[in-house]
Amino acid sequence: DSGVTQTPKHLITATGQRVTLRCSPRSGDLSVYWYQQSLDQGLQFLIQYYNGEERAKGNILERFSAQQFPDLHSELNLSSLELGDSALYFCASSVSSGRGSTGELFFGEGSRLTVL
Amino acid sequence: AQKITQTQPGMFVQEKEAVTLDCTYDTSDQSYGLFWYKQPSSGEMIFLIYQGSYDEQNATEGRYSLNFQKARKSANLVISASQLGDSAMYFCAMREVPGAGSYQLTFGKGTKLSVIP
Numbered sequence: 001d002s003g004v005t006q007t008p009k010h011l012i013t014a015t016g017q018r019v020t021l022r023c024s025p026r027s028g029d030l031s032v033y034w035y036q037q038s039l040d041q042g043l044q045f046l047i048q049y050y051n052g053e054e055r056a057k058g059n060i061l062e063r064f065s066a067q068q069f070p071d072l073h074s075e076l077n078l079s080s081l082e083l084g085d086s087a088l089y090f091c092a093s094s095v096s097s098g099r100g101s102t103g104e105l106f107f108g109e110g111s112r113l114t115v116l
Numbered sequence: 117a118q119k120i121t122q123t124q125p126g127m128f129v130q131e132k133e134a135v136t137l138d139c140t141y142d143t144s145d146q147s148y149g150l151f152w153y154k155q156p157s158s159g160e161m162i163f164l165i166y167q168g169s170y171d172e173q174n175a176t177e178g179r180y181s182l183n184f185q186k187a188r189k190s191a192n193l194v195i196s197a198s199q200l201g202d203s204a205m206y207f208c209a210m211r212e213v214p215g216a217g218s219y220q221l222t223f224g225k226g227t228k229l230s231v232i233p
Contacts, residue, residue, distance in 0.1 A: 002160070033220065043207065043223040056220050088159060102168070103149055103211050105221055107161035 003027065006091050006108035014116055018079040021111045023091030025072055031055070031094045032074040033105060034066055038087040049074055081115045088112050119143065120208050120224035127229050129198045136183070137193040137227045139208030145169075149211040150191040151221060152182065156204040164206075167191055195229075203231045 003026035013019055025032050034046040036059075045058035049068035060066075063081075068074040078085060089112075092105035121140045129135035141150065152164040167175045167182045175182040183192040195202055205228050209221040 042225045045220055045222070048220055058220070090161060092161075102151075102166040104151060104163045104166055105161075106163070107153075109158075109160045112159070 002106040002108065004091060004093050004106050004108035006089075006111050008111055009109065010112050010114075012114045012116060013081060015081055015083060017081050017115075018077065019081065019113065021076040021078070021089050021091075021113075023074045023076070023093075023108060025074070025091075025093030026106055029093035029095060029106070030072065032068055032072070033092045033094070034060075034074070034076050035090040035092065036087045037090060037110070038084075043090075046076070078113070083115050086113055086115045119212075119222045120210055122208055122224035122227050124227045125225075127227055129195075129202075129229065129231055131200060131231055131233050132197055134194060134196045135198055135229065137195070137206050137208075137229065139191045139193065139224060141189050141191060141208075141210050143189075143210065143212055145212045150182070150184070151209040151211070152180070152191075152193045153207045153209060153223075154202075154204045155207065155226070161207075165193070198231045200231050200233060203229060205229075 005024040007022045030051045033048045036044045046060040047066050048056040052068050063079050066076045088110045090110045092107045094105050119142050148169045150167045154162045165175050165177045165180045167184045174184050179196045181194045205226045207226045208224045
């Protein structure tokens, strides 16, 4: 158990719809990362939040948005869904800084999104 | 250009044998970190081993070791005494320029390892 919690584990929806994926990081971790894993693209970094603020942005579509709340949980919002958005969405958290930290990411179990 | 290259889409290994999964990387940074993760069929990502660019010795964690060749920019994962439970996807990843609060990883495409009884 990594300590990172993601809900829901599975989600089936239709094209054009909007969904929200939720993530609770490990206790004490200030950073949350979102990754998308699809068969053709592999693991793609979407976005990172650090203590409530956007820190880094990757290959995130404009239809997608995220935020991190004061209690450090994060939500990834996916709108106007297309078939190609079907993927496994991972949330990860990390120790923010500190000497000796390897910076490994601790991943949640993922949310599997199926768009029909 | 790909930053992390895993050239073996799939590998087979006999149970109890050792196997090496290849990973090459591309960076101009002097300070970086290399990681290996395991993804079983259940889907979760499990951290296996880490190697820092300034570490002089190869990292080891139980049956996992990382064969780090800095000049060749390779970071191969060696699994000794393979077990059936080692069957999974394995991802190599790199962290560049760890700015304050940022540990973004770039992943390779992965290698699917199958352990044969």
